[in-house]
Amino acid sequence: MKFKELSQVFTKLSSTTKRLEMTAILEDFFKKLKCEDIGFVVQLCMGKVFPANDPKELGIANNMMIETLAITGGVSVEDVKKLWKIHGDLGETAKYVIGKKKQVTLYSNDLTLDKVKENLYKIPDMTGKGSVEKKLKIVSELLSNADPEEALYLTRIVLGSMRTGVGEGVVRDALGKAFNVTSDDIEKAYNLCTDYSYVSETLCKNPKNISNIKLKLFSPIKVMLFKKVSSVKEGFEEVGKPAIIEVKYDGMRLQIHKLGNEVRMFTRNLDEVTRQFPDAVKYIKESIKANECIIEAEMVGFNPKTDKPEPFQQLSTRIKRKYDVDKLSKDLPVKIFCFDLLMLDKKSFLDDNFEERHNKLVSIIKPNPNIMIAKGIKTDSESDAEKLFTEGIKEQEGVMFKNLKAPYQAGSRVGFGVKLKSHMTELDLVITEAYYGKGKRRDWFGSFTLSCLDPDDGKYLSIGKLGTGFSDEQFEELTKKLKPLVMKENNEKVVLTPSVVVEVEYEEIQKSPTYDSGFALRFPRLIRFRNDKKPDEIATISDVEELA
Known part of the structure; x- marks a missing residue:
C-alpha cells in the first residue's frame, strides 16, 4: 500500500469537523484495507504509532524534528524555525520545505506504508x-521519499500530533460500520486487550471473533472507573444497600499480574512499573497465595520513620526514577491495599459479582504489614459509613461505595461503584496552552489553559486558566516539561500537545462563552500533577455539565 493513499485520507479528515463525516470517510477506507495493513493504519489515524499497551515511544520532540527538516530540505535550522513561526505548525513547515526541495529535484514517489512502519518501529x-x-537519519530517509502532503503527516505522526480531530470514538464507530459489529462490542474488546491494532485485525479476518478477545495474563486492561458522589446518602442511592465501603487510598492504582514466581505490575495508564518497585514484587510473592491471578490494588508510599502515608506526589518520584531504585525503596517504602480480583487460576472473574470476587480475594491474601485487603465494611448503615468516611479523610482521600452484585466492567464508569472524597470541587484536566510569565518569570510559562475532553470526537475543550498553586521551582520544572510539547507558538502563547494532566480545585463552574466548553472554572488552583493519568482519562464535558 502506498503511504500516499493514507495521506489523502488524512487530508479528507482534516477538511471536516463533523463526526459523522469523519466516521464515513474511515468506514469507506477501512473496508478497502488488507488485514495486514489495517492495524497500523488504525493506530496512525489516532496519531499513535504503537498500541496503548505498548510502552515504546519514538522520543522525537520539536527540536529534533526541526534539525531533521533542515538536513532533508537542505536549509538551515534557523530557516526552519522562521518558517515554523510563520506556519505555526511543524507539519505545515515540513510540507513547505519538502515542496521547495521537490521543485528542484527529479523525484518519483514510492513511499509505502510498510517502509514507514519499518523505519518508525526501529526508532525506540x-x-x-x-x-x-x-x-x-531514519526520519530523514522517509521525508526524502515523501511528497509535500506526505511530509506534512509524517511529521505530525512522528511528533504525536495529527490534528485531524479523530479520536478513539470515531475509529471505534468506523470499524463497527465497516465490519457490521456494534460499537459496544468493539469497545468491550478494546478495554480487555487495550490494542486497537489487534482489535481491527481481528475484525478484518473474521468479525465474529471479536467476542473471543478475553482477559489475558500480563496484558493490562482498562480499569473500571468510579464517578463521584457528594454524600453518604447519595453513595447508597447509587449502589444500593447493603454495600461494601472501603477506604479510598491516596496512591497509585495497580494491576498485579502473577504467574508462579513471575510478577508484573501495571498502572491505570497501562505502564509497567515492575522494575521500579522491587519491594512490592517481594511482598506479592510472599503474600499472594495463588499460582496465577490478576488483582487490583492501591499502592501507597509511607514515611519510613513515622509509618504515616505520604501524598501521591511523593510516590510518583519512584514511578519516574530509573536509577537508585533500591535506595528509594528504603527512603519511601510502599504498602499494597488489595481490593478486587479479576482472574484466578485461568478463570476470569469479571462476570462474577463483587461480593464473590471480594470473598475470593480475601481467601488468597496472607496479610502482613506491607500487603493487605483494603480496609472496609459491609453495611447498610449510614452512620457506620459516615464513621469510615471520617476515618478515611484523616490520612487518605475518602471512601468507595461498591455494589455487592455488580460485575466488573472494564473501562467504564457505570455506577457499580462510586467515590466520596473530602473535596468535591476537584477535576482532572489537561494543559493545552501556556502563556509566558512576566518579570522574573519571563522565561517560564506563567499560566496555563486547562481543557476537558469530548470523548465523542477526541477533542479537548478549554474550560479555564490556571496560574496559582505553583512554586517558582514548579513553574520552571513545568516549563521544561511542556517545551517539547509545543505545536504552535507566538510571542506570548504556545499551543501544546495534550499530555500533562493536573488535578485542580475550584470554587464553582459557571457558564461562559469565553471557553470552548461553554463553561469556566472560578478560581482554579493546582492540587497535584497526575502522572498516573493519560489525557483520555481526564474529566469529560459530560462530567463538567453534571457539576455545573
Whole structure:
C-alpha cells in the first residue's frame, strides 16, 4: 500500500469537523484495507504509532524534528524555525520545505506504508551514544521519499500530533460500520486487550471473533472507573444497600499480574512499573497465595520513620526514577491495599459479582504489614459509613461505595461503584496552552489553559486558566516539561500537545462563552500533577455539565 493513499485520507479528515463525516470517510477506507495493513493504519489515524499497551515511544520532540527538516530540505535550522513561526505548525513547515526541495529535484514517489512502519518501529530501540543521529537519519530517509502532503503527516505522526480531530470514538464507530459489529462490542474488546491494532485485525479476518478477545495474563486492561458522589446518602442511592465501603487510598492504582514466581505490575495508564518497585514484587510473592491471578490494588508510599502515608506526589518520584531504585525503596517504602480480583487460576472473574470476587480475594491474601485487603465494611448503615468516611479523610482521600452484585466492567464508569472524597470541587484536566510569565518569570510559562475532553470526537475543550498553586521551582520544572510539547507558538502563547494532566480545585463552574466548553472554572488552583493519568482519562464535558 502506498503511504500516499493514507495521506489523502488524512487530508479528507482534516477538511471536516463533523463526526459523522469523519466516521464515513474511515468506514469507506477501512473496508478497502488488507488485514495486514489495517492495524497500523488504525493506530496512525489516532496519531499513535504503537498500541496503548505498548510502552515504546519514538522520543522525537520539536527540536529534533526541526534539525531533521533542515538536513532533508537542505536549509538551515534557523530557516526552519522562521518558517515554523510563520506556519505555526511543524507539519505545515515540513510540507513547505519538502515542496521547495521537490521543485528542484527529479523525484518519483514510492513511499509505502510498510517502509514507514519499518523505519518508525526501529526508532525506540535506538538508545545511547549516537542515537540522536540515527533517529535523524531514519526520519530523514522517509521525508526524502515523501511528497509535500506526505511530509506534512509524517511529521505530525512522528511528533504525536495529527490534528485531524479523530479520536478513539470515531475509529471505534468506523470499524463497527465497516465490519457490521456494534460499537459496544468493539469497545468491550478494546478495554480487555487495550490494542486497537489487534482489535481491527481481528475484525478484518473474521468479525465474529471479536467476542473471543478475553482477559489475558500480563496484558493490562482498562480499569473500571468510579464517578463521584457528594454524600453518604447519595453513595447508597447509587449502589444500593447493603454495600461494601472501603477506604479510598491516596496512591497509585495497580494491576498485579502473577504467574508462579513471575510478577508484573501495571498502572491505570497501562505502564509497567515492575522494575521500579522491587519491594512490592517481594511482598506479592510472599503474600499472594495463588499460582496465577490478576488483582487490583492501591499502592501507597509511607514515611519510613513515622509509618504515616505520604501524598501521591511523593510516590510518583519512584514511578519516574530509573536509577537508585533500591535506595528509594528504603527512603519511601510502599504498602499494597488489595481490593478486587479479576482472574484466578485461568478463570476470569469479571462476570462474577463483587461480593464473590471480594470473598475470593480475601481467601488468597496472607496479610502482613506491607500487603493487605483494603480496609472496609459491609453495611447498610449510614452512620457506620459516615464513621469510615471520617476515618478515611484523616490520612487518605475518602471512601468507595461498591455494589455487592455488580460485575466488573472494564473501562467504564457505570455506577457499580462510586467515590466520596473530602473535596468535591476537584477535576482532572489537561494543559493545552501556556502563556509566558512576566518579570522574573519571563522565561517560564506563567499560566496555563486547562481543557476537558469530548470523548465523542477526541477533542479537548478549554474550560479555564490556571496560574496559582505553583512554586517558582514548579513553574520552571513545568516549563521544561511542556517545551517539547509545543505545536504552535507566538510571542506570548504556545499551543501544546495534550499530555500533562493536573488535578485542580475550584470554587464553582459557571457558564461562559469565553471557553470552548461553554463553561469556566472560578478560581482554579493546582492540587497535584497526575502522572498516573493519560489525557483520555481526564474529566469529560459530560462530567463538567453534571457539576455545573
